[in-house]
Amino acid sequence: MSIRVQFPLDPNAYKILDEIGVGVSATVYKAICVPMNSTLVAIKCIDLDQSRADIDSLRRETKTMSILSHPNVLESHCSFTVDRHLWMVMPFMSAGSLQSIISSSFPDGLPEPCIAIVLKETLNALSYLHDQGHIHRDVKAGNILIDSNGKVKLADFGVSASIYELNTFERPSSLSYSSSMRLTDVAGTPYWMAPEVIHSHTGYSFKADIWSFGITALELAHGHPPLSDLPPSKSLMMKITKRFRFSDYHDEKHKKNCRNKKFSKAFKDMVAYCLDQNPSKRPCADKLLKHSFFKNCKGLDFLVKKVLQGLPSVEERFKETRALYGPSSHSSTDIEEQVNQEDIEVDFVFQNVKTRRISGWNFNEEGFQLDPVFPTDSKNDSVVKQVRFGGESFIPEKKIEFSESDGSGELIDSAQSSSLNSPAPVEEEMSRVGGSFEGLNQETMLRGLVALKRSLEEQRRHVAIIIGLLGGETNGEEQMVQMIENLKGELDLEKQKNLKVEMELEVLKIVISGAFGAAASFTN
């Protein structure tokens, strides 16, 4: 039984040495705990008066950290309030986060044996968390910390969720652990988020962490997560709208870089396994641990030798990034991740980009990255030619141009459509649209367009939700409209059902009256 050493709950017992990270409403300090042999600690200092700091979620976070106990999970020594601030005292992880290590010393990624070590340790943490009913929801290199001995710990439970806590308030009747347990709120950091988390209406579970884990593997291998050349909001949009700015990730230089890097078959296979579109096909953490990639993993000392030696200290790195981005750049993702605390503040700058529609994300095992998937005809699998939204805006709103190679570029106004179709899976709609461009006859075209229109509405809804979640203008009215539309849809369904029933009734009446008539005539 491990009894935790009680750290003092008095701010005067700690001496702050240096700032090592800063986020929107929190700062992280390196400090020593004087009465405890001047043990080094990290103190996350959260400003409680910030509107973003919700006490209930902080309660959950501190509780989670104090009741979890695993060598690969960052625990908290204690937490207490100091006037308006909450201090969370944690072990000081002297090498900092993998993200900061990469950005300071390994811009093109870590060597594969080192990746195997840190991923295995991280996977141990995930296996434990999932067993405990926790979904981390923010797995990324920025949340994987290393200390001077090469010990790896998964950190930041700011957005983690416990299925038990969740059940406490939201699902009084159905208590369950299994995969049908579903969360529906969007949480995490865009680049690492699993598709089903973004499409949150379908719900997600533990497997979302496995996706993020796969993205983290790519991040460690390439030095940055896929799509990270886009602002986070856009990465999110990309996954929602399934559109992809093609040139960025596939420019020549980038391709070359990737080709020069050799990764083992086992590594590629492991990542491919995690990045399955279908959550149920992704392995659970326990199963993944048995993957051949993690066999014959080297020890932590290898990590120390290969990665930690000669690394600038966390403080130095922090100062460097800060100098680079300026002290006020709170929204800089680099700083954010170094702190590994805060959600990324999202800026909505929509550049004019030409976009190309894709129907999903496939992991390209050869190229070792996520590749966009173009809508294909389900029968012959032939790639449908490019469909471009030529509206020159990221989210096409007014005009849609089909610059099909064989089609005459038609301009169709699809603005302000207001059909009441119940939301259908976007993917399906998309591929249907995609498929329809082969023949290009009017009927299929029309059908395609109707589906496209519907899908655009669906997407618009999602974007609105995201904007709302990111603290943007949530328009109460819009929500109402949304709700009304949903209700209308339901009403329509009910009406249809009603009609059917009435029809049946009519038929029955006829039958009965017929029978009655027959009977009557018989008696007559």
Place this chain on the structure above:
Amino acid sequence: MLGGKIGVCVSKPAAAAAAREEVVVKRLSPPPQSPAAAAAAAATKGHSGLSSSKSGHSGLLTSKSGQLVSDSKRMKGLFKSKPRTPVDVVRQTRDLLIYADRSSSSLSDSKRDEKMAELGKSIRDLKSILYGNSESEPVAEACAQLTQEFFRENTLRLLIICLPKLNLEARKDATQVVANLQRQQVNSRLIASDYLEKNTDLLDILIVGYENTEMALHYGVMLRECIRHQSVARYVLESPHVKKFFDYIQLPNFDISADAAATFKELLTRHKSTVAEFLSKNYDWFFAEFNSKLLESTNYITRRQAVKLLGDILLDRSNAVVMTRYVSSRDNLRILMNLLRESSKTIQTEAFHVFKLFAANQNKPPDIVSILIANKSKLLRLFADFKTDKEDEQFEADKAQVVKEIAALEPRE
């Protein structure tokens, strides 16, 4: 359909049902405490939820329909070597808890360690039956059987008492088991509630648990789940222990104080009629404590949570009488006006939602009126640049109303 069967089964006298199950148990399972059983449980750990719920099902069928099913199941059971029914698991847990309770923890012989490990495992098995696991959903019949057996005897008492003797993982599992059991219905009755009504001293243990840093978070979760039952909440509110919350909320450990605050809030907001009754009966001491210990605390987070809670309480329709009384007191007004002056935006905003009740009261006592008049210009100035972070129409409307009320106040001749 099966639910109906359980119903029949359950409504029989407990002793008869138990006797019948006893037979089944003996036939189906190896001695509950044998190391072999523990090993088997460990071997099939991943499947334990599934198989025990299945066998739970079979137990039911056996006890209803007799030999044939029982024999075939037994054969299956032998080969699977995992025949424990939910009832078995509860019994094994109880036996091990009795052992844990009696044995001294200073004695660290290997036999005790082994038993404690077994106990941990069987608590985990209970959890997988109740919550399901990665491979299977919980089965309603199995949950019902487990719940009934659990409360048939003093398993809950033993579990709560022995909790400090368990290791961290077992404590967490036990907490989740107890939490879950509060919502399990047997014969559409929450039998946990019935049990707790007869064993209210357990609630005392849970409440005082906040004083034990090691146990606070586990007992806290259990307590919060227990007070979902109205009768239990009433007991806690009426017990002398309720006063302790004023101190627990200010404990130095944030995770514990925040947990106590969450429980306190639940106590004072969940069961409307009980809360209204409690507050009108205990108005004097309760609000005296609330004001002096919480609203005037030196601790930022205590003040912030308290003023928010006060708003929630007073704005609830069921507490209208209490609210009218609260907003007629000049002492209360003074405290709220001080909170309005705080530099913290959050506290200011929450304080406003209480202050508006003083201003909107159409039967303001003269001393309230005179305080408002004396501070009229200050208040109006304060509200002039009083804004929330986000635009809030309701807030603006309330503010306009309050400003109007205050501006209209004239000193009496």
